[in-house]
Amino acid sequence: MKNGMSAAGLRDVPELRYLNADNVARYRAVMRYFYQEYQRLRYWMRPEEVYEGVNNWGVLDSYTLEQCLADLEQLKNWQNLASRHDGGRAVTIEEYMRKKSLYLLTPYSIEIERMLETLETIKGYGGSLETTYLDTISECLLSIRGNVGAFAAGEALQCWDKLFQAFKQMHENAADFIGSMNSIQAEEMMATDAFLAMKDRLTDYLQHFVKGLQQSAYQIEGHLQQITPNVRDLFLEQAVDDELAKPRLDEVQSREELLDRWTRGWMNLRRWFLGDDREASELQQLERATKDTIAKVVRSALRLQERRRVGVSRRKDLEWLAVRFEQAESLEEAHCLAAYAFGLFPGRHLQGEDVRTTDRADAAMWQEPPIVRGIRSRSRKRLGKSDAEPVRSDDERKRQHRAIVEAQLREEREYLEQLASLGNVRLEQLGVLEPRKRLRLLSWIGRCTASPSRSFVTSDGYRITLSAAKAGERAVLRCTDGDLDMPDYVMKVEYALTERRATDNG
Known part of the structure; x- marks a missing residue:
């Protein structure tokens, strides 16, 4: 059974036929009674016991003993039940003339009924997340x-x-x-x-x-x-x-x-x-x-x-606030109430011609005449052709960003070359690190621990391999902004392209 399946596993399963037969209700009732008695450690059953137990449930109308005997024999033919001769003494002539047998559930039928009992209790996926x-x-x-x-x-x-x-x-x-x-x-x-x-x-x-x-x-x-x-x-x-x-x-x-x-x-x-x-x-x-x-x-x-907040009516709050504004005795008091109620409004810069009608220094802005400024419509409907706007150039911003990225890559390459020259190095041998080098080192350790091979290759072609620390051994990674206690890993940095050339030449 190298492939996990044998010819016996592909055979027909006659034990499942009673689930879709014509008299499925009768077969299901008989099998469920056998299964419940099996759970009570009663295995061999007489037809009379089965007939009496099923009739006591009251789920089958006009169910007779002859039908029960026929059902038992049919289930036996489908290999759901096994039988043996009942050697007990007959009491009546009917019992003497009738062939007496004891019936037993087969292992296949036990598992089928157990599965059906489990399916009846399923109301959803269930499951849990347990650590x-x-x-x-x-x-x-x-x-x-x-x-x-x-x-x-x-x-x-x-x-x-x-x-x-x-x-x-x-x-x-x-x-x-x-x-x-x-x-x-x-x-x-x-x-x-x-x-x-x-x-x-x-x-x-x-x-x-x-x-x-x-x-x-x-x-x-x-x-x-x-x-x-x-x-x-x-x-x-x-x-x-x-x-x-x-x-x-x-x-x-x-x-x-x-x-x-x-x-x-x-x-x-x-x-x-x-x-x-x-x-x-x-x-x-x-x-x-x-x-x-x-x-x-x-x-x-x-x-x-958000949906609940949208559906809440603030009409009473706004009416109460309007009454408070009406009760204000001066404009200054109304300004203070507005500041408390609404806070600072976002600033808007509007251009216009400042036409002053007085040279008084103590004149308030509320006494100045309004400046009329035309505002473009935000409607999606096009009112007419607009002047073409030049394409904005981001070359300078891209050039500055490129310079920053190249400087970071150059610094990372220099640090890799420094580690490659040291060979196998422990964390305590790295000295006092700057925050940028510490973050880069922790990023490498994280990528190594996430890889099944405990190693990865950088974009510059350097292979970083991390050896697991022995149980209980710790190291202190010293940095300019503090110390970090962590397992005493051993890191090895080497140029991966050199390994590939050596393999190809070999």
């Missing part, structure tokens, strides 16, 4: 790193089940929650006033998840990078041995099939957190989707608040 799953994944990976080859009997399988169950639940719950936030029901709910009451709680919930995601993601990525393929294979072999050591009555997968399936599961886990050469990790996509959801919630709340 506890990330903590569980980190703990399991740390245990694999420290105890590989030293697990007691059964501990490796327990660790694998705990790890993969937490990963599966976290992925499914997160996908369902993000899907629910982008559904039509969520869009309609975000357009109602009731959404404002839960906006803060929802935003805090999403922000808490993003913060926990960022804190746990680096630990999980570090553990996965430290677990080599040999350590992984040794752990999975121990887990497979524990699984095969369990006594089972039914048919089980072979050791090779089980190991191949679990290895592919591990690779999916690693790809989810670290990504691959073709695309970014699912972890980054989940973080981006969560941040987009936060922005969507904030935008919806702002639209609701």
